Structure formats: C-alpha cells, structure tokens
Amino acid sequence: MLFQRNADVKARKKRKHLFCIIRFSKAHECSACGKGGVRAFAGGLGKLCNFAKRKCCSPFFAGWRIRGCAKTNSIMDRRSFIKATGTALAAAAVGVPANAEMRGAFPGTMRREKAGGGLKLSFFPYELKLRHAFNLAKFSRTTTPDVQVVLEYDGVKGYGEASMPPYLGESVDSVTKFLGSLDLGQFKDPFRIDDILGYVDSVAPKNSAAKASVDIALHDLLGKLMGQPWYKIWGLSPEKAPCTSFTIGIDKPDVVRQKVEEARPYKILKVKMGLDNDRETVEIIRSMTDVPICVDVNQGWNDREQALRMIDWLAEKNCLFVEQPMPKERFDDMVWLKSRSSLPLIADEAFQRIGDITRLAEAYDGINIKLMKSTGLHEAYKMVVLARALGMKVMLGCMTETSCAVSAAAQLAPLVDFADLDGNLLIANDRFDGMKIVDGKVTLADKPGIGVTLIKK
C-alpha cells in the first residue's frame, strides 16, 4: 500500500486504513544526515501519529535508519514496516487511540518523556447514588461517598477511584487530604510500580481506599501505555473467570422477592444476613429458585453455638460458603467455628492487608479481597499468591463503586474461586463502561489498562 502525496493521506484517513507507507522523496530528505526519512501514518482512529511528522535523524527516530535514500528513491517494504511498528499496530488493534496513547506503546525505544515531566494526579469528589437502599446487619444507606482520580503521563490518562463505605473509616475529606499530600511528579518513569506505590503507602498509615485510587489509576495508565489489559499482562485466561454473585440485601419479604426476580440472570445469589429473619429470607429465595447461594453475615452472629447451627442448616440449602459470620475481634470463636463448620468460612471485615493472611489461616478457610482494602491491584495480586500457598480459598469482592474499580478488580478474576463484583450494578450514576456480566459470568473486555471507557464526565 503506497502513497505519495498528502492528499493520499487524507483519502486513506477517510477510509480509516490503519497505516500506509510513505515513499521517500527528496522533499523529505533529512537536513542533518541527507537521507530520506520515512513518514508513516499509523492512526487506527484516523489521527496522525507524531512520529509520522519526524525526519529520520531526529531523536525520536534514533536507530531507525531507513533503507534507501533520497537518491535511489527507494521505499521501506511493508514487512519491515510492520516489524518496526508491531507494537504500535497492536495497540491500535486493541483500540488504543493513536497519537498520545501510541507514543507510549514503545517502552524503552520510542516512549518519550517530556523534559521534567512526571506523573500528574488530579481528583474530585463524586457521590454514588444507590439504586436501592443498602441494608446490612449494622446499618442502612442510600449513597456512598467516592473520589474519582485521574493519573496522567505524557498525555495518556489512567482512571481510578476511592469508594468509602462508612465502616472503612475513610471519608471524602480524608481521601482528598491524602491525595493532596502526594508528590507523584517526582516519578519520571511510570513503570516503576514498586517505587511509586511503595512511596504512596509510606506517606501515611491506613488510607487504603485513597491508596487504591492511585494504584488503580496507575495500572490503567500503564496498561494503556503497553496497549494491553492487565489480565493479559499477567498471562491469565479470561474464560477462567468465575460467575459473580448478585447481592440480596436484608429487606422485607416482598422486596426480597422483587430482588430475586431481578437476579434471574445470575448463577449465584449472595444473601445478606445477621438479623432475626435470616431463615425466612433463605426460605423465600428457595421458594423461587434453586441457584446456589452464599451468605454474608457482616459480623452479625454473636453466639458461636448458634452460628454453627445456622451453618449446618445453610449447608442443606445449597449454600457454598459463609462470609464473616462473627465479629472480626472474635478470633478464638472463629477458630472454634472453623474446626466444626460444614461450610468454608471467608474473612471479610477481619481481613485487610496482606500481613493479615497468615494469622487468619487459622480461623478462616478463605479471604475476600477488595481493592479498597488491599490498597489496589499491586498488593491484591500478591494476596492471591500467598493465600494459595496457604491452601486458602480466594474471593474477589468490591464496594458499591463505579465500573472503574470493579473492572480493575475483574482483571484478577481468572485467579479466584468466587467473585462478588456487582458493585457497579447497584449504583445509578456510573461514569464508566467496563467489565460486563454475561450469563452471570465475569466477562473481561479486550481493552487496555483496566478495560474501561469514560462515558460521563
């Protein structure tokens, strides 16, 4: 595919050709070396890539000496061009916008860093509005405070968020204060994940949701720079992602029936418990569907003997596991319960950071990883590895949050036993399009980064 004139570029741009090769000509001779320079059009979305405008001996083309010269008027053949621009085209093929996003698709060779440029962090509060009031054993609410985050490097944006259900102890004030205290501009190379997130973690203790927002945005940014989604970067098979559960909150019988009806597409139901009507709720669900259930007590059972009786009863109701049956402080009671329980017991409120796992293995059969507790994907991945080494089950959960954080968590889904990734479905004002649930199963998009597109500014 050849062309000679700018008019041809426009013509091909209109036809949305991914690329074409420009013939050398004297007009494109480099003023410094005298050789002809290649000009390439590689804009998957119809934009001219910056390197298309450069001459052969510019710093950007260092090492890119082109076969032929102005005198012979030879051209770079298609195979050489594809080889040289392979990564860029791969990025274009997965939908990375050309221009700024493609510039970063050449780590180590063609990625440019602006002089003095570093990571730029911006953020703003964004209240999440819930579709239904969310009733748990210890409280009820209709909104969730949230802070949306953008991390920018060389014109490429990564998105993140901090979602703060009240029991985590974080707030819009604490998150914005923490984010405002960060100096990410000191990092000139965004690929130094360990250094960057190690610094973020060291600034202050706790603040796990605030730290997660930076981690998620950084992963989104880096995935875009590499032109790949994180499940691919980690080498995971998306078809191994489990079905997600759909949450049925604590509510009146007619509302429970309505929610079970809404949840028909889902293969597992997560039932919130911890009040006097626990058995009644399960009986209602069982009168409507045979799909497996899992139970989240949110620390609501205080008597271990009674908890054991409920677990035995649930085991006969096609229940897969019980999450956080007793208060997180009741470690010895949990050890007692675990040794007698007929169902796996999963730690949620009792579990936050990776340092908790070894001790919890004595009292629980598994852990519920949530990015807002784990400080993001970087530590969450390590949590999965450690839990597996200890023979524990792994569940992947979320808060009520937009598709941004849910899609980030979903990148890990092929590694886990159970997924509870319905947080984005519970809110009415999602800003992103991302991970989808298809036939009840977590379905990952082949989009770079955490796999989201901003739909609402």
Ligand code: MG
């Ligand atoms: Mg839970």
